[in-house]
Amino acid sequence: QVQLVESGGGLVQAGTSQRLSCAASGRTFISYTTGWFRQAPGKEREFLAAIGRSAASIYYADSVKGRFTISRDNAKNTVYLQMNSLNPEDTAVYYCAASFRGYSGRPTTYDYWGQGTQVTVSS
Numbered sequence: 097q098v099q100l101v102e103s104g105g106g107l108v109q110a111g112t113s114q115r116l117s118c119a120a121s122g123r124t125f126i127s128y129t130t131g132w133f134r135q136a137p138g139k140e141r142e143f144l145a146a147i148g149r150s151a152a153s154i155y156y157a158d159s160v161k162g163r164f165t166i167s168r169d170n171a172k173n174t175v176y177l178q179m180n181s182l183n184p185e186d187t188a189v190y191y192c193a194a195s196f197r198g199y200s201g202r203p204t205t206y207d208y209w210g211q212g213t214q215v216t217v218s219s
Contacts, residue, residue, distance in 0.1 A: 098122040098194045098208040105190060105213030108182055116177040118192030118210060126150070129195045130175040131206060132166060134188035134215075141191070143201035147175060155199055182217045189214050 104116040118130065131146035145166040146155045154166060165178040175192060190213050193206035200206075 098128070100192050100194060100208060100210035102190060102192050102210045102213040105215045107216045107218060110183050110217055110219050112182055113178065113180045114182060114215060116179070116190055116192075116213060116215070118175040118177075120173045120175070120194070126170055127196070128207075129153075129197075129199050130168065131193050131195060131199075131201075132164075132175075132177045132190065133193060133203060134186075134190045135212075136188040139188075141203050142188075143203070144190075145177065146195075146199050146201070148199060153199060155201070157201065179215075182215075184217045184219050187215060187217050 099121045101119045108114050126149050129146055129148050132144040133141050135141040143157050144160050147166045147168050151168050163180050168175045192210045194208040195206045197205055
């Protein structure tokens with residue numbers, strides 16, 4: 097079992113930055129890939145970024161490459177998503193998820209999910 101808890105969401109102004117955290121507990125933190133997704137109202141869940149077990153493998157969706165950065169701190173069992181230059185289109189519920197089947201941009205590959213944290217970007 098893996099438990100994931102996201103934090104760091106809130107209401108922010110367009111053009112600013114926000115850092116989300118995903119705190120993990122349960123099975124060994126470095127044994128799985130962690131991904132970030134988001135879901136806006138009326139839209140499908142969208143892959144954003146994923147980081148492998150060793151952090152040497154990092155993947156980004158084209159839509160956020162260069163603007164979002166994923167990282168992990170194994171000592172704190174935490175994965176971060178640094179988001180820069182936010183715009184209203186980034187408004188969504190942000191989720192982290194754990195995959196024991198390696199990297200994938202498909203939500204169905206991920207076995208465990210957090211409850212999500214709302215990010216609202218005002219113009």
